[in-house]
Amino acid sequence: MSAAPAPAVDVAALAALVRAGDRPALARAITLVESKRPDHRAAARALIQDLLPDTGKAIRVGVTGVPGVGKSTTIDTLGSRLTEAGHRVAVLAVDPSSTRTGGSILGDKTRMTRLAADDRAFIRPSPSSGTLGGVAAKTRESMLICEAAGFDVILVETVGIGQSETAVADMTDFFLVLMLPGAGDELQGIKKGVLELADMIAVNKAEGDGLPRARAAAAEYKAALHILAPSSPSWTPPVVLVSGLADEGLAEMWAKVLDHRTRLSATGEFAAKRRAQQVKWMWAMIEDRLLARLRGDPAVRAMLPVLESRVAEGSLAPTLAAEDVAEALGL
């Protein structure tokens, strides 16, 4: 079953097509970025570097929420509003579990019926292989490609497993947390770490009979956000009520996203955040490479399980174990 040798990628030509907004080229470019073949990886790096001057102009919004919160419906409705207003909207995802689950966003795509049929929108499921770091890096590069292709709104969805919210917050300008209505004991818990990433909480399904419970939930979230030190002197995360299904509150919600951008741009925080995100990303990639080198070393691979279990059971000091690994690597 050996395939014929694939033709070498013409990076300059692909970049030109992407810039021209050619959709098959856009999809091909993202597939290239997601490929693990060494020649593809080299071509992908060259492509990203080529496109770099045309990136960065979109507003990048991360969206998280538990399954059932109505992420797909809300993104479908919000995205359609935005394309109607003249925007071009790309929906990407970071879901390191999609290998196991069969790709939750592939399912989302069929649920985002309006956006899927909208030629001003582009939906791409999560890269499905590798570590969170690897998946996030590919989504991040896909985002740059979409920007170069002229998409001016990027929505990055995550199902919120493990550290994926942090990864998405690290690549976006604004992090939106969708919550279900409910109050008191029926109020669902906010996952650790998410509250402090939130630039806004939107209580979804604030419609019909659910409205009083949504209002009660919003009041509780507001109180919780109140006692947290705000992440920026220019922004206190608001709590809003929306209904993705009934298309209510989404215009007001989006206005907050734009307001955030205006305020943080005025103080220089917006540009500083982008710069810091890029440098952090570089370091994350370097660490990934170092750890891959470490885990790929035969001597280290052989010793790690023993070291880990001795450290866990308390018969070997972590410092000594680290020393052994460093020696095996010749550091």
Add this chain to the structure above:
Amino acid sequence: MSAAPAPAVDVAALAALVRAGDRPALARAITLVESKRPDHRAAARALIQDLLPDTGKAIRVGVTGVPGVGKSTTIDTLGSRLTEAGHRVAVLAVDPSSTRTGGSILGDKTRMTRLAADDRAFIRPSPSSGTLGGVAAKTRESMLICEAAGFDVILVETVGIGQSETAVADMTDFFLVLMLPGAGDELQGIKKGVLELADMIAVNKAEGDGLPRARAAAAEYKAALHILAPSSPSWTPPVVLVSGLADEGLAEMWAKVLDHRTRLSATGEFAAKRRAQQVKWMWAMIEDRLLARLRGDPAVRAMLPVLESRVAEGSLAPTLAAEDVAEALGL
């Protein structure tokens, strides 16, 4: 000003003295752990490994809170209560800023007047050099030495700069957050990330005229904790009122610490947490070594400033920069 060659450390003898509870030996052992000399580092590793079977028996409590919250006073009063009850109490610290500030805990030591004069207590300022990871590693090893020396309560204080709370939470069984009274707009913000680390919030200075405000603050913190998903099915972080100065509420507060230990021990979570902390520590040490190797490489050192600034300004893709670094390291 070259010193005479220091005599080699007799690790076995030092370990025996530490185990016997000899205080000068304890202080010497910690100084050894804090030393940067390669021969000292080797001796320190051997010492820790020698003492390892005698470690792990203490209850380890992290304590954080903004300057002015009354950490020293509270620790002094709580620690004295514990030594009166027959415990031996070690107070350590993680304060990576202490090089710059001249050692905030050195000042604390003079303020912990009762404990400083208590021969069942031992106070050690934060190691004052290096990265947070380095400082935390030394504090962690000092904790092990104190345990081997028979201290059964370890209080690890942090002033809460940068990521030091996470480092302290990662080395302790229970993370206590001290807060000032106040409510509504005068309520001080909880630093990002701290709320979710908290196993308990204690509102300090709940005394005299401050009592109503302390109660109002406690109610707000309780509401905020309520909407966070608890970190353990066996534990919901309580909010208590204390006065370190007036010695009020500290017995009840300590009872919660013990209750936490009992509950999590019953389910196996306590042992699992310790195991996970040790493995995480090992990996942190390995990563530290890898990054030290990277930053110590002359070629990498020469290229990093340029790479970082090009990545920050957006003219170089982070992936390409990481690639350059990896190539320079021969990975």
